[in-house]
Amino acid sequence: MERYVVEPRDLKLDDFPCRVLVGVRRAGKSYMLYHVIQQLLAQGHKWDEMLYLSFEDERLENFDTDDFNRLLECHQEMYGKRPMLFLDEIQNIDCWHKFARRMADSQYTIFITGSNAKMLSGEINTTLGGRFLIAEVYPYSFKEFLAVHQVPTAELDILSTEGRAKIIRCFDDYLHDGGLPAAALLPAKRNYLSSVYQKIYMGDIIARNKITNVSGIRVLVRKMAESVCRPISYNRINNLLSSVGGKLSLATTIKYVEYCEDAWLLLRLRNYSSALADKESNCKYYFIDTGILGLFLIDKDAMQLENLVALQLFRIYGHDPENERVFFYNDSFEVDFYVPEAELAIQVSYSLHDEDTRKRETEALQKLPRRLTCNRRIILTYDEEETITDQHGTIEVIPVWKWLLK
Missing domain, CATH: 3.40.50.300 (P-loop containing nucleotide triphosphate hydrolases)
Known part of the structure; x- marks a missing residue:
């Protein structure tokens, strides 16, 4: 098929x-x-x-x-x-x-x-x-979101001060409230996002799978939201759930995660460098919409930014049940995304102004070409742009909103 x-x-x-x-x-x-x-x-x-x-x-x-x-x-x-x-x-x-x-x-x-x-x-x-x-x-791409809001995206519009400002204002809305089509033009989106989540949660997860431990699933989703951007193992998830919601078996925890994936609430990302067993049990998870993710977070901008990048990569390359197209890389250092077919490596950082953050993000992309083929290396930020040169070529620093328009 x-x-x-x-x-x-x-x-x-x-x-x-x-x-x-x-x-x-x-x-x-x-x-x-x-x-x-x-x-x-x-x-x-x-x-x-x-x-x-x-x-x-x-x-x-x-x-x-x-x-x-x-x-x-x-x-x-x-x-x-x-x-x-x-x-x-x-x-x-x-x-x-x-x-x-x-x-x-x-x-x-x-x-x-x-x-x-x-x-x-x-x-x-x-x-x-x-x-x-x-x-x-998937929910709206950023291009579609701009089209719905009738914001032009021609090159001259991006270069002009007024046009760029309109795009960035829309990007802030898209980042925080997500891309579900019916929510795009609503002035207050949170109630709608909550209702969609409740339909997924109660209908596609609880009712469809005949789950009686409703509070266990509720805690699971919240803990998965708090863990976006970080690899998390089944054992770690199980320990978190058992510490706040009563003892659960590891098998039950695994089933709960799978139910959330089946409902398209969570999308799994595997580690490219791991053995098969670890690929399955120590993964990253992203939410299908940054607006739904935002329902569970307080300090959320950086996590929503990376989640947004994950969704765009899934749009471009697909996310089948095995997801052998998009990965992260973690083996003594971590790269947020690696796409083998495009030989593309991406780091996501809200800002590079902090020297420790800048060093961490760039060093990982400088190490990766010694292990994997990288034709293109990118650091995606909220609004910073530059080019970094090293012995492997260039690392592009690009605002996420601009990358989404390409």
Whole structure:
């Protein structure tokens, strides 16, 4: 099953008729389905050629795979046409992938969305293999966020004092409040972000996995937020949870973390230099949206800045269940991000004004080329820019907002 990454609001129609869109709730997957339908209508297709179902609708609570066939039969009786299928939040239906495979084999056009990462793993991945293209849907990129706010980003706009000021003001909002589409134009976003988090927390994590230890998951999410940017082991997570929420087994803690990943609340980053066992048990975790992350933090700017960079790298290179595209590097020194296919190394530092911070960030990037191939080395900051030269070439210091626009 081929995987590619698209910007959330830009799904182009081509000759591949079977797509799966996966991502966190409220990232814009349903909007993309509506947009595809509008594109098809503009091309001359009619409403009676389309069949849309949202499995968040309580009237479909007891829907099962046999009901798919009944729907197709009813549509044929009513319209005498083969429908194009648009199936929203399909992970709620057991064995949906077998129906999807049969429809693909029967040359149906079928678009599917889901908000559970596990819907693309194991048996399901094998069943769909070769029939579907997969698109990972993230909250707004910074470019999209600026477009929604009608802020121009041409080179002259970036160079002008007024244009640059508008971009940086928007960047502050984007950094602190995140990129969930429905929140972009809200004057007060925190209540909306809290409601989205509660839906993920109570619906996609607690209810879906039938968890009774609600307080344990609550503490886990808070501790994971406080640990963003730092490698953390399962044992460490377990000790933190047990110290504040009662004794939990290590196996239960691991399951809780996996449930948060399945719901796309947390995205895992593995250590490129580690052995296989350590890659799985001592990872970094980032939140799917910096606004949701900010709900749990007080002094948060530096952590949100690095989280923002992680999300952009996942947009560019993808974040499949194994995530063999983006890593961090930690072996006697640490580099925040390393992308093997691009031979790219990135450090994130809110500021380099402090000499100790500057030395730590630059020395790590000076050591890495002795161990790994680095065609490009970058330090991303809030607003500082310069070029540092060493024996391996140059280290670019770039403001994050400017890097996000490239």
